[in-house]
Every structure is written in C-alpha cells, then in structure tokens.
Amino acid sequence: QFGWVTMSLLTQDNINECFFCNSTTQLHPCDHCENIQSCEKHLHIHRPSNTCLPFRILFQEGVGRCVVAARDILAGEMVIEDKAAMIGPACRERVCLECLAPISEETRCHICGLPLCCEGPRHHLECQIMKGWNGGSNLSLYLAVCIIRGLAVDGDTQELVNGLMDHLDERRVVDELKW
Numbered sequence: 001q002f003g004w005v006t007m008s009l010l011t012q013d014n015i016n017e018c019f020f021c022n023s024t025t026q027l028h029p030c031d032h033c034e035n036i037q038s039c040e041k042h043l044h045i046h047r048p049s050n051t052c053l054p055f056r057i058l059f060q061e062g063v064g065r066c067v068v069a070a071r072d073i074l075a076g077e078m079v080i081e082d083k084a085a086m087i088g089p090a091c092r093e094r095v096c097l098e099c100l101a102p103i104s105e106e107t108r109c110h111i112c113g114l115p116l117c118c119e120g121p122r123h124h125l126e127c128q129i130m131k132g133w134n135g136g137s138n139l140s141l142y143l144a145v146c147i148i149r150g151l152a153v154d155g156d157t158q159e160l161v162n163g164l165m166d167h168l169d170e171r172r173v174v175d176e177l178k179w
Contacts, residue, residue, distance in 0.1 A: 018038050018039040019036035019038055019055075020046070020056070021039060021057075022057075026039055027039060028043060030046055032047060032052050036052075049081070051078065053080060053081065054070055054071050054072075054073045054079060055068060055079060055080065056070045064165040064167070085153055086146070086149045086150050086153055087149070088145055088149050088150075089142040090142070091139040091140065091143060093139075094115055094139065096115055096117040097109075097114055097116055097122065097142075098116055098118050098119065098122050098123045099118050099120065103116075109123065111127050111131055112127045112130040112132070112133055113130075113133050114127070114130055114141070125148060125152050126148045126149065129148055130144075
C-alpha cells in the first residue's frame with residue numbers, strides 16, 4: 001500500500017513543477033534524464049556530479065515535504081547527496097572547534113582562547129567574534145559557537161534550512177495532551 005500512496009503523489013500537475021521547489025515558472029527539463037523539470041536555481045541539486053539523482057520533492061497535505069522516486073532506482077544507486085548546512089561541536093566532551101577531535105584543556109586558539117588544535121576555515125568567524133574572550137571555556141560555550149556558525153550560513157543554505165518542516169503545531173498538540 002505504501003508504494004501505491006507514493007506513486008499516487010506523482011500526478012500530471014506536479015510533473016510540470018520544479019522537482020525541488022514546486023515552482024511552475026521558467027522550467028527546464030533535465031538534458032540528461034528528462035525525468036524532472038527544474039527552475040534555473042535548482043537544476044544543480046538534481047545533477048550534483050555526473051549522475052541525475054532519482055527523486056523529486058512534493059508537498060503532501062498532512063505530511064509536508066516528501067521525497068519520492070522520479071524513476072526506478074537501481075540496487076546500490078546513490079539516491080541523495082547532501083552536505084551539512086553547518087558543522088559544530090556537541091556539548092559532550094572538549095573538542096577542537098575545527099576538526100572536532102578530542103583535545104586537552106590546555107589546547108587553545110592563541111587569538112580567542114577557544115579549544116583548537118589545528119587551522120582551517122570553520123573557526124575563523126567565531127574567532128573574530130570571541131577575540132579577547134576571558135570568560136574561560138566550558139562545554140556550554142559550544143552552543144554559542146553553533147549559533148554563530150548557524151547565523152553565518154550563506155543565502156542558498158539559509159533558504160534550504162528554512163524549507164525544512166518543524167512540525168511545531170503537531171508537537172504542541174502532543175504536549176497539550178500530556179498535561
């Protein structure tokens with residue numbers, strides 16, 4: 001029954017939409033597979049390297065955004081390729097803010113004093129903001145680093161994150177029932 005539900009989502013109406021954002025303006029078919037239509041902005045998501053990804057994203061009332069197959073998928077075939085919107089440390093143990101490897105209390109950035117054992121692109125922003133920080137370094141400070149990194153994502157990444165569904169209304173109903 002699940003397969004029937006999934007296939008019923010693909011109708012002629014949504015075949016003529018961008019496979020990713022459901023826009024109906026300025027669509028282009030994929031030159032390689034012709035399984036999807038895409039707006040100019042999202043065609044690179046469908047074909048991130050030399051392979052067309054076999055899915056499309058639809059909005060299903062009561063569920064939200066769903067990933068459904070746009071064609072038959074072969075065993076072992078890559079279905080989705082993704083990168084993290086932001087990488088940050090968990091607050092469980094002391095780690096380097098760049099490579100996330102466990103480090104000792106003494107291992108710090110010489111500019112901001114935050115935990116750091118190596119150089120790289122991730123630490124630059126929080127280092128500039130926290131330069132001269134004298135408040136010590138505890139694991140709660142990692143939350144501040146994650147917030148700084150999250151607020152600094154580029155516009156395209158922010159648009160993708162904003163497209164995620166939070167299901168907040170459903171969670172509120174469940175929480176009210178607990179009381």
